[in-house]
Amino acid sequence: KAGVTQTPRYLIKTRGQQVTLSCSPISGHRSVSWYQQTPGQGLQFLFEYFSETQRNKGNFPGRFSGRQFSNSRSEMNVSTLELGDSALYLCASSLDRAYYEQYFGPGTRLTVT
Amino acid sequence: AQKITQTQPGMFVQEKEAVTLDCTYDTSDQSYGLFWYKQPSSGEMIFLIYQGSYDEQNATEGRYSLNFQKARKSANLVISASQLGDSAMYFCAMREVTVTGNQFYFGTGTSLTVIP
Numbered sequence: 001k002a003g004v005t006q007t008p009r010y011l012i013k014t015r016g017q018q019v020t021l022s023c024s025p026i027s028g029h030r031s032v033s034w035y036q037q038t039p040g041q042g043l044q045f046l047f048e049y050f051s052e053t054q055r056n057k058g059n060f061p062g063r064f065s066g067r068q069f070s071n072s073r074s075e076m077n078v079s080t081l082e083l084g085d086s087a088l089y090l091c092a093s094s095l096d097r098a099y100y101e102q103y104f105g106p107g108t109r110l111t112v113t
Numbered sequence: 114a115q116k117i118t119q120t121q122p123g124m125f126v127q128e129k130e131a132v133t134l135d136c137t138y139d140t141s142d143q144s145y146g147l148f149w150y151k152q153p154s155s156g157e158m159i160f161l162i163y164q165g166s167y168d169e170q171n172a173t174e175g176r177y178s179l180n181f182q183k184a185r186k187s188a189n190l191v192i193s194a195s196q197l198g199d200s201a202m203y204f205c206a207m208r209e210v211t212v213t214g215n216q217f218y219f220g221t222g223t224s225l226t227v228i229p
Contacts, residue, residue, distance in 0.1 A: 031215060043204065043219040056216055088156055094215070101148050102208075102217060104158035 002027065004105035006091050012111045018079045021108045025072050025093030032074040033102060034066060037088040046089075049074050050096060078110075086112045115139065117205050119220035126195045127228050133180070134190040134223045136205030142166075146208040147188040149179065152222070153201045161203075164188060195227045 005024045013019050025032050034046040045058040049068035066076040072093070078085055088109050092102035118137045126132035138147065149161040164172045164179045172179040180189040192199055205220040 033215075033217060035219075042221045045217060045219075048215060056211065090158060092158070092217075096215070101146070101160045101163050103160060104150070106155075106157045109156070 006105035021076045023074045023091030029093035035090045081112045116218035117220035121223045123224045131193045136188045148206045149190045150204045200227045
């Protein structure tokens, strides 16, 4: 079974630009979550999507948005990039049960200059 | 209050020895899941082991075991016979099922270094 894939793996953007990150979950997984990981803040939850609907959202500004398609693939968008948005963005998928673990993708490392 | 607390920022262990990584959690739910993940320097989060709140026996997966003490709200990870490849960051996590969906909480991690 193929794992979670994320594209691109690395990205360099300039302040003020916008970026879109993509995540393809494991086949059969309908829940997709996004996380931001930085050395200072650790792993922070961005949002969770299930069946094309955002179910939970972390404490991030509205510049961070996402969506999920009917095939469960998800995209995350960050507009008006700031230097502080430089981070590893991790996507994770899981079955929609409390007793199932999340499987993570390799992440997208975003650098904002 | 922190949902997941990992009090050991860094740990060292001799190769072939066992090591315990601490994790305590905070929840008022009866149904939840506890997980441990490993993150090598490459960045990918690797699932290691899972424990359900209703599981009476401690979970084990190869050299990994989870010491689950529900009354104390602790879920420590035990790695037996440490290997050099075990050097990585280790994260404890909890999954709660909310009215609107699922919420995962992660600890700040413990950096494990295995010494030859």
